[in-house]
Amino acid sequence: MSRNKPAKRARLANEGVPGRLKYFTARAVANIRQNVFVNVVTVGTITLALLILSLFLLVFVNLEGLADNWSKRVQVTAYFDQEPSPQELGTIRAGIQSLPGTAQVVYVSKEEAVTRFRARLKGQESLLEGVSADILPASFEISLKRESRDSEAVEAYVARLKRIPGVAEMQYGEEWVRRFNTFMNFMRLVGALLGGFLLLAVVFIVSNTIKLTIYSRKEELELLGLVGATRMFIKAPFLIEGVIQGAAGSLLALVILCACYFGFLHNAGNFLSFNPADTGLSFLPAGYLAGIFFGGMLLGFLGSMTSLKRFISI
């Protein structure tokens, strides 16, 4: 391949993907500099929108955690009259494990039951003197999958469990916890709906604000088209600008969120005696934080893209 090209026109310094990207980014940065005010407004809007969304997520995640904690107490215990032989044990365990809704099955032998009982009565071991392992039954302790922890699901599960031969008696969770789980399922639905609407509102507001950015430069868009710019050439700097705005907005939102959390929210839980087991509210997990950041960039990108459609006619 020859490296010499006919030097008919000036060398195109911006050809190739990296060159183009560099040019478009420079263009985007120049645009931001030239329109500081509109950009501040846009970034501010994105920040506020994402902040509201993250606070919502924070509350939601904490409620989820709380619900999860409490609902772990929903456990079904299946007792045996006789300690089963290892072979029987295997069959029954397999039977239970194949039931839909089973999360984990733990076998508690007679000896172990006694050990546990002893531990509970620490300091009063004398009470147990002479008591043999025989009085306490062996059992399976079954924890349920999350979606099977509400009242109805537990009833259904127990009904199915009864059909497994060898299981003599069952005991299952506290009634209020099951009710709470039913309530939480309802809350999850409400939360998802609310979150959905909130997200929609955020997308709408942000894309309209970005429309302002673009509207303030509609002459430029028109002119670029008239001097022979391709659609891509016109759009790219605006899309990059949108991504920059989104990134700036979401970073700012995260910083404010951190400040709020570590400033006072982290012990608000105690104050509300919200979750007595834990100490205060927990922060959003890293995955969520990354999600907010990339979500913000995506928001800026999509906001620019949808707004551009109306102004580019070629």
Place this chain on the structure above:
Amino acid sequence: MIQLHNVFMSYQRDATALNGVTLHIPKGDFVFLTGASGAGKSTLLRLLYGALKPTRGQVVVDGQNISRLPPGQIPYLRRGIGVVFQDFKLLPNRTVLENVAITLEVLGWGKKDIGKKVFHILRQMGLEHKINATPLRLSGGEQQRVALARALVNDPRILLADEPTGNLDEENKAQILNFFKEANIRGTTVVVATHDRRLLENGHRRVVVLDKGAIAEDGDVQK
């Protein structure tokens, strides 16, 4: 270079701006397009750079049929056409240099080459001392020259100018006309829409007269 065949153009249903125009402008020609206000001069120019598509008839520019040109191809057509718009369309928050540079940036030129070329043409136009001014700080004649520089900076095959001497004094008019002539000598096909009699009296040029969207006269003006 430019061919119109029985072209009709209407913006609204029954108001036709062009009424069966047939016109041939060969390569290297210099044509004045004239006629009363509303005769359709700007409309005709808009057809030539692909801002409008004819309602009926054929428009062929630089070998491309405008009505059949896919939208993705229009930018490439426009790169060969310099346009001086009736309202200039200069960007108010960019400097003179940046305004002229746009034409070359679109083509993907590098910064250095753009700088050289733009400075060169602005010096020809006598604007080298205004390079960093914004258009709003310029006089009408200076703005007109910036618009012309932007249209000519990439040596287009075709130059279209719409009312380029609107509010200019005689001296400025003569200067602008001179730039057109020079571009024409370098091989650019030039079409100038104007109702400025003075401009028309200035030389032996082909003049096309439009009247209510139809060609009323097409010939050389001898003075």
